Amino acid sequence: MYNQRTKIKALLATEPLHTQVSVMGWVRNFRNNQFIALNDGSTIHTIQIVIELGSLSDDMIKRITVGSCIKAQGEVIPSMGKGQKIEIKAHAIEILGDCDAETFPIQPKKHSLEFLREKAHLRFRTNTFGAVFRIRHTLAYAIHKFFNDKGFVYMHTPIITASDAEGAGEMFRVTTLPIDGTAPKTEDGHIDFSKDFFGRSTNLTVSGQLEGELGAMAFSEIYTFGPTFRAENSNTTRHLAEFWMIEPEMAFYDLEDNADLAEEFIKYVIRYAMENNADDLAILAVRLEEEEKTLPQDKRSTMGLIEKLQFVVKNDFERLTYTQAIDILRDSTHNKKKKFQYPIDQWGIDLQSEHERYLVEKHFQKPVILTNYPAAIKAFYMRQDDHCAPDRQTVAAMDILAPGIGEIVGGSQREERLDKLTARMKSMGIPEQDLWWYLDTRRFGACVHAGFGLGFERLVQFVTGMGNIRDVIPFPRYPKSAEF
């Protein structure tokens, strides 16, 4: 058996003094021809390998370069140096993979995130990205654990979908038809998708919600966690063309139950990451602090990363309706001094990023759950509120807004009443026949139910403090970019 190694994380945790161990990993630094800082990705920390002077040939010394992969065998001893408690006194060093220091892009120095984004295949080997992607893993695991412990069923909704009525955004077409103009055409000149692989027009999914609702109508509580695709030409620090989304869908939940679950969920996964990735978070906190030093005073956060996460975990999210939010915004001195690019003057307008940021970052300084938006600016499947003023029809929608990220969750209580739902679809121009299967749930045992969608990368952004969403997914997909 080849792999008789000790992981560095376990080694540092157990400190098995005076035992013989074998470690494998990548050289982060090699000082004085004597001290190797070795990292194997199991932790952000390195183990120091000490080579006795003269014990290695000059040729071997030269091959121990930053980035090279080595196997080191030796005795665990208390460190004589100041930077670490234990180290390995090497008896044998084996080069597993050479690494030319002149051409290896990751140097033992600071690099910009933009530069590392272009080296996405190697950036995992840096402290920052090592920490980000270990935390990403932990959050993914915590999500499954949270829902599993509550008895939710993990449901795999399709990635290829024929439904084009969800209205969540532009879609990527999936086809095997030729794109050189020779695709079969119908009599009226359009491409004849009945000749396509699926016998109809298909796309990559923009949401698993509608299928998720079908699951909730049988299992009571389900969640999805999978890739989602939007062909929007979005060029921002918080949008991707391919991202991962968590979409729980629950029978017998109203809007308040829905908000309760979302808040509990967010707090749970953040707490889980804080408990299991404290070292990674600590280094990201330092990174963020240094990054913010370069910003003008008024652009800096009032709290450090760890402080912010603790605050979110400990405090209730602020809950208010769209109408209350409009009142706060309209009466704010910010609005009266005309500091909003889009002034708040009437009920019914959609909130802009600047308004959401004002509420979250200035007014409440904590996550905010906004509910009961005007029906006119929300999706067809959201439940229409009863007893509304005639010109102020709202729906049981909820958005959770997080400081620095904006919308992290979008959800609603779903419209379970068939007549209301079909009337709404008709007024919005959504053909019933496309969603016959969805409407069937309202025909056969419909019940009060609700759900939400949470953008996984936005959650990872929030927890890691990374400013650009392209830095929290291993290989980001966005307009003009699908390298790796």
Add this chain to the structure above:
RNA sequence: GCCCCCUUAGCUCAGUUGGUUAGAGCGACGGACUGUUAAUCCGCAGGUCCUAGGUUCAAGUCCUAGAGGGGGCGCCA
């Protein structure tokens, strides 16, 4: 899609009003030192100043177009 900014050594950046041979730090490389830890000290190499055109006696510097990168906005998660 719209608006703004940036592009100079492997990386991060200086480069004055358009003016001689384009610089620094870090990294790499060579050496010294040998309990270092962003090691230190000495030395050395390294440039299509993003590309194409233009203005000018003279362009890294000014103008136009393009490419790439970043930020803001919209769409949303």
